[in-house]
Amino acid sequence: MKFTKFIPVAGAALLMSTAVYAADAEISENMKVVDPDMDNALTLDEAYTAGAKTFKALNPDGDDTLEADELKGRVSKRQLKEADPDDDGSLDMSEYKALIKKRFEAANPDGDDTIESDELETRKGKKLLELIQQ
Numbered sequence: 747m748k749f750t751k752f753i754p755v756a757g758a759a760l761l762m763s764t765a766v767y768a769a770d771a772e773i774s775e776n777m778k779v780v781d782p783d784m785d786n787a788l789t790l791d792e793a794y795t796a797g798a799k800t801f802k803a804l805n806p807d808g809d810d811t812l813e814a815d816e817l818k819g820r821v822s823k824r825q826l827k828e829a830d831p832d833d834d835g836s837l838d839m840s841e842y843k844a845l846i847k848k849r850f851e852a853a854n855p856d857g858d859d860t861i862e863s864d865e866l867e868t869r870k871g872k873k874l875l876e877l878i879q880q
């Protein structure tokens with residue numbers, strides 16, 4: 747009796763570990779865009795690099811700052827206020843980077859130095875993507 751019970755449980759456990767492994771190894775489409783070395787781990791430096799490109803793309807007027815209308819849909823009014831210590835109503839590159847760092851840390855609950863695909867695809871990961879993906 748005990749023996750017949752044991753087999754399906756072991757089978758299920760094996761199946762589960764296979765599924766977890768597959769999800770772990772899979773590189774998400776979003777990760778492919780923001781992670782140039784494709785190691786399925788986004789470092790803060792890689793996020794800054796992708797963010798700097800996005801900053802330029804969002805800034806067609808070519809000044810040094812992103813104004814509220816340029817940030818539209820990515821940074822709310824309240825978030826802009828928080829991320830704007832000099833209170834000029836816009837984000838310069840250093841303010842933008844500080845916001846990337848904040849969202850990076852929020853999206854990295856395991857506290858290692860990188861964001862993996864599964865973390866990037868969470869709600870908080872998507873908030874980070876809004877700043878580093880065009």
Ligand SMILES: [Ca+2]
Nearest residue numbers: 781785787788
């Ligand atoms: Ca990487």
Ligand SMILES: [Ca+2]
Nearest residue numbers: 805811812813
């Ligand atoms: Ca601008």
Ligand SMILES: [Ca+2]
Nearest residue numbers: 830834836837
């Ligand atoms: Ca500012």
Ligand SMILES: [Ca+2]
Nearest residue numbers: 854860861862
């Ligand atoms: Ca992580």
